[in-house]
Amino acid sequence: MSARRWQRPSWFAIALTLVGIALFVRLGIWQLDRVDEARHLLAAFDAAPKAALEDFAAVRAAPPADRYPHVRVHGRFLADRSWLRDEQIRDGKLGVEVYAAFVAEGSDASNGNDEVLLVDRGWIAWSHERGTQPALPPLAEGEVAVTGVYAPFPGNGIRVGGNALTRQTQWPKLTLAIDAQEIAADLNRPLLPRVLLLDADAASGFVRSWTPSVMPPERHRGYAVQWFAFAVAAIVIFVLLHYKKV
Structure with a gap:
């Protein structure tokens, strides 16, 4: 009758897994930040045609990045x-x-x-x-x-x-x-x-x-879910590789 036993991982495997998890989580958080940014830009674009007219000379060469x-x-x-x-x-x-x-x-x-x-x-x-x-x-x-x-x-x-x-x-x-x-x-x-x-x-x-040429917030959210899923997958793979049958 077989049983499972934890096999001690190498320091390289631990480091590689931790770096991968940190990277995937960071990318997921970055995509969530882009959700708020995309919402703000879409709202600014919708409001722009109704806004008061501005002096073109003031924004001509250096337009603001956060509005239109x-x-x-x-x-x-x-x-x-x-x-x-x-x-x-x-x-x-x-x-x-x-x-x-x-x-x-x-x-x-x-x-x-x-x-x-x-x-x-x-x-x-x-x-x-x-x-x-x-x-x-x-x-x-x-x-x-x-x-x-x-x-x-x-x-x-x-x-x-x-x-x-x-x-x-x-x-x-x-x-x-x-x-x-x-x-x-x-x-x-x-x-x-x-x-x-x-x-x-x-x-x-x-x-x-x-x-506007802006990626929809829903797509950023979908990418965030994917990155977080990769982080979970990295943990699952690490466990499966080191929790073996003996």
């Missing part, structure tokens, strides 16, 4: 400099997100080193039928004032195929990713650190329903 300023910007659009983010689906319809280059007031249009503001005009449907282009409403000409939420660049996820902008010569240019460095190189001018998401306007011809 609602700003009014004076300046002018650069003619024929637009980008279409392809394969954007809204309410089951295929379309594109339209971005334009904007020279804000206080910028020197003749200075090639001056930063440009990328403006998200919104989403518009496009069937992608051969030989067609999306019917884009024209850009405003001359000096204008635009209002919107000053938000981080959208996330792009996993990318394949490299930079599509360098292979195109006609505007607007089609791309799957809005990459700040690639667009800056395309313009041969640097970009400001954030994008302006224009305020909703039924007469604009665009759908403007914004969602």
